[in-house]
Amino acid sequence: MRAGLVGLAGLYWPIALGRALHEHPGVQFVAAATLGIADQVIQEMLGLTPAEYAARFGLQLYADAEEMVRDARLDTVVIVTRHSEHAPWAERMAALGMDIFIPKTFATTLDDAQRIVAAEQRHGVRIAVGPSARFLPPMLAVKQALDAGRIGRPFSMRLCHHHGVIDVFHPHDWYRDPQEGGPELSLGWYGIDLVLHLMQDTIQSVYAQYGNFTSPDSPFMDCGRIEMRLMGGGLAAFDMYFCNRVAYPSWQLEIVGPGGVISVHRAAADATSVAVGLNGAQGYTPLALPAATPGWESFWIDDFLQGRAPALSAATAALITQVSLAARQSAASGAPVTLEPNGP
Structure with a gap:
């Protein structure tokens, strides 16, 4: 599975999920897209510049997510953007045939939650959500x-x-x-x-x-x-x-x-x-x-690799959002x- 990150401007997820992808033997974590966000802004939030992040995980940086998907021949992306931007990015990545992981918060409105579910169904991709306790x-x-x-x-x-x-x-x-x-x-x-x-x-x-x-x-x-x-x-x-x-x-x-x-x-x-x-x-x-458990932040990786439906699906995430x-x-x-x- 060839994976990349859509976005780096976050406090926790780029490091935690980057480590999970990088260390999994079935994954090639090869790319990340900054989405045009200034290096200084990313550094303030992440604690690393984009170049330092790329060096840590040995990956290629891109500004544009669509270019990253095509150039790096990805099949899976992780969306690390503002929560209010998850729906449009899920739609754009699903249209390119990407399987997608969205770390919580899934969506900030019920309309956005429904858009993500609809994108998954329309394009026949898998969208997983987590982590899950x-x-x-x-x-x-x-x-x-x-x-x-x-x-x-x-x-x-x-x-x-x-x-x-x-x-x-x-x-x-x-x-x-x-x-x-x-x-x-x-x-x-x-x-x-x-x-x-x-x-x-x-x-x-x-x-x-x-x-x-x-x-x-x-x-x-x-x-x-x-x-x-x-x-x-x-x-x-x-x-x-x-x-x-x-x-x-x-x-x-x-x-x-x-x-x-x-x-x-x-x-x-x-x-x-x-x-x-x-x-x-x-x-x-x-x-x-x-004695052994799936990773509560990374369980979805094995779901994708083994062709399973996500343990925590976009439909369930939409229900959690509704509540x-x-x-x-x-x-x-x-x-x-x-x-x-x-x-x-």
Whole structure:
């Protein structure tokens, strides 16, 4: 698979995804397009000039993405642009026959999400989206227990995710622009995906409350709660923390069924150490973490290489976007929002 990046003006994804592509034995990571963005702007956001990035990964730089696709004979691209530009770039790359990976935030409007899905269908390409917390070892252990029927069909889920603070973004970084999405579209992404994946149900309605408690220079909330009613009658709640400047567990979870409770909780003084357990009729049973897991940021590479449909598709990403935007609407109005039954 010959791969390239469409865009380099980002804080995290060019390095993380560039490393994943560069290190995968089935991938030739050969090109990146700056899209005409000034070297100084890219350096401020990425911490490297385009030339330094190219030297690190041994690739060819281009200004124009279409020229890059043709000249480097690519079959896969990763879009690393402003979130509000994902839809037009997906349309342009799909028209060239590219398989595409779009790192979250998938889209900032439902119209853009639908445009990306339509481009995939129109041109017969594959569009994958990520990362996905479903591939983290604790969440894989939870899913294995659910699939084995250890607690029966779950009817309630409570999830908490702590994900840093906005301080890491440069004061002029486009991430701080409200038009580029905000935390419910980037942090909410993880939790809503897990609700859909673990509860195996669709979301009927959303009620959300937001606050900004520790980030006075941020235009966004830094702490939020999303409550969801599922089509099958179940309940889910997701707490998003974008406010903690202390060591704190990244994930906590409880999922309840008629046969017991599966939990992910802190296991030691180390905030990154978690345990997965089952509380049932026989008391507490620890659940083993899988020894090998797909990369939660790079799982899509093997999907593409092996000809599989993406584990997290554009259609699912559009549904997550719909729920995220409903949460924003609910937080602004103070009222629950009922989703369209057929999705976006």
